[in-house]
Amino acid sequence: MSTTGAHVPDDGAGGRPRSGWWWWARRRGFFLDLTLAAVSAVECGFEGVTFAHKTGVAPAVCVLLGFLAGAALILRRRWPIAVVLLSIAVSPAQVGFVLSMVALYTLAASEVPRRITVSLAAMNGVASTLVAFVRFQDSLRNDNGRSMSLPVIAITSVLLALGVTAPPVLLGLYVRARRRLVESLRERADGLERELELLAEKAAERAERARAEERTRIARDMHDVVAHRVSLMVVHAAALKAVALKDPAKASASAELLGDMGREALTELRQMLGVLRTAEVERVAPASSVRPAAVLPDEPDGPCLDQLGELVEQSQAAGMTVEFTVEGEERPCGPRVEQTVYRVVQEALTNVHKHAAGAKAHVRLAYREVEIAVLVLNGPSDGTPATPLPSGGHGLLGMKERVTTHGGGFAAGPTPDGGFRVSALLPLAARPT
Structure with missing residues (x-):
């Protein structure tokens, strides 16, 4: 990431990048920067007139240069370091108060490394101290009736520079930390959402496996309940056919046994159907039910x-x-x-x-x-x-x-x-x- 091209949120409050114009993520960011650049340009233009009177330079030139310097604020999101350096460069001309304040805030709120932010803020503080010191001396020189010692002028200049430099930097650092916290929480929420989706998929897979296991168990139980009884019934029916004419007594006993087996088979089938109905009821029961819906209960009164x-x-x-x-x-x-x-x-x-x-x-x-x-x-x-x-x-x-x-x-x-x-x-x- 380029240090002069660090992304800064539209309003300094953070947010996800969205489609917009050039380096502005939102349209409102463009109009905000345009308004700040216009205000800064007007301020620098008026202060350029004062600078022209002090130095004897043509006022039109100073106004034009001041206007261009103030309008550079529209580039604050794209090149925050360059805008801060420009505000430091024009500070000896005692112009660019709005430019300096907004540029420092933008730099501190951007993703520029903190050491660069601290260095540029210190440079701006030194430049502001020197400008304030010169202004106080000029004021005392023009007002012979007042006197102020150099230490007092120096301390006052330092305090004034701190008052101009520290608030925008601290506010920008706060907004930067808050934005990072919001992004971290958003990433964590996205991660939790993905985990929940994975858990839902795994739960669906487990439910599908449980249904497959239930179908397998039902088929196995039906096979065990029916196959043995029916197989014996078929064997007895064949034996009954063979002895029906030769040995009526044995045929009668076989027929009776065949009937008993049929009744036992029907009884076991009824028990199995009862188990299936119980499982179906539990499947549609509330989630607080003790037994999971996908598990088929054991046979009641089983063998x-x-x-x-x-x-x-x-x-x-x-x-x-x-x-x-x-x-x-x-x-x-x-x-x-x-x-x-x-x-x-x-x-x-x-x-x-x-x-x-x-x-x-x-x-x-x-x-x-x-x-x-x-x-x-x-x-x-x-x-x-x-x-x-x-x-x-x-x-x-x-x-x-x-x-x-x-x-x-x-x-x-x-x-x-x-x-x-x-x-x-x-x-x-x-x-x-």
């Missing part, structure tokens, strides 16, 4: 580990050979962990029905010191024709998502003998969500 035996019996009733063992001392695991273990076993048995008809399965539940392990292992199919069942391919993914949500580990894959293995390890206490 627990005590129901694993019943789950195994249902698969056995469908013709599958299932062995169920429990190891370790039973201890409370928390409803969410128990639901996850139940759903893992349920989905694993459903996959056996779908993909390994006639295979033997082994469900193993092991309680450890700080965790619980579950293993569902099945052998290869014995060649029994499989009942065609639709598969969305999301069963294993859903099991893994459920387990990892609680900070557990999940693994699934084929075994060397052609079977399949599903294992999960979960902490006894669920991870808080």
